[in-house]
Amino acid sequence: MNVLAISEDEFNDLTFTYSVETINEEFQEHERQTGYNQDGDDEFETCFESWVGGSCTAKSGELTVEFGWMANGGDETYQAAHDFEITIERDDCSSCDFTLIGFKLVDEDGDELADWVINELLREKFNGCEWECLVEAELPKAEITCIDIDEDSDMKTYEIHIDDEPNIRFTGEHIASASSSDNQAVSGSYSGDVGRWTELKLYKTKGGKYICQQIGRTRWQGEHDRFSGKVCETVDEVIxxxxxRWLAKELYEYAGISDAVEVD
Structure with a gap:
């Protein structure tokens, strides 16, 4: 089989078409040990194993390049697990990450390029190309719970984040918010925890349901914001x-909700 010698400039002028294949994947929720509590018992937290791997074939006429790819998601929340970063996989078995079929890459003297030069050249050529869109189409998608959706309504369509559950998407209105502060100097609303505070949000859908959301904010490195929420049919469910708590009562006041027990 004749192997065509191609210079860097000639290679960069080539136009490729792509096909991708998924070879293996891991996407599941599980528990991992985080340490020990005051009693010496194991402590665990929920995390996700979220990655997909496969191969890509790039063709330009009779010339072919094959390489592996990886898509790694986050491990902290359900939503983060679906936020994939797609990269060209590095080959642990050889010094070249790409397989060239039907040609070789040469310098201006006709000598074959070193593997590290090929890696640099081909990564620059293929990073951000159409094959990544083909991979994205094959990756797991986060589910969304849709409630009272009406895109033609004068009301706004929202999508709120919920950790470890599908997001909630709905058409409606934002009726109240309340927030504590991580600043000790803010009298009356200090969260009691420097660098951390809480936000409460309440929405009402076009169909009359209530959407509750609580967000635990943090400024601490290594921590992430925490999102919880619920769809409620009644004000009692909202309460x-x-x-x-004082912050919830502040939210109810803004929303016009009575949180009082009537006594004869």
Whole structure:
């Protein structure tokens, strides 16, 4: 089989078409040990194993390049697990990450390029190309719970994040918010925890349901914001979700919700 010698400039002028294949994947929720509590018992937290791997074939006429790819998602939340970063996989078995079929890459003297030069050249050529869109189409998608959706309504369509569950998408209106502060100097709303604070948000859908969301914010490195939420049919369910803390009572006041027990 004749192997065509191609210079860097000639290679960069080539136009490729792509096909991708998924070879293996791991996408599941599981528990991991984070340490020990005060009693010496194991402590665990929920995390995700989220990655997909495969191969890509790039063709330009009779010339072919094959390489592996990896798509790695986050491990902290359900949503982060679906936020994939796609990269060209590095070959652990040889010094070249690409397989060239039907040609070789040469310098201006006709000598074959070193593997590290080929890696640099081909990564620059293929990073951000159409094959990544083909991979994205094959990756797991986060589910979304849709409620009272009406795109033609004058109301706004929202999508709120919920950790470890599908996001909630709905058409409606934002009716109230309340927030504590991580600043000790802010009298009356200090969260009691430097660098951390809480936001409460309440929405009402076009169909009359309530959407509750609580966000635990953090400025600490290594921590991430925490999102929880619920779809409620009644005001009583809203109060059950947010509770009776001072911040929740502030939210109810803004929303015009009565949180009082009537006594004869």
């Amino acid at each position: 059950k979700f947010f509770g009776h």
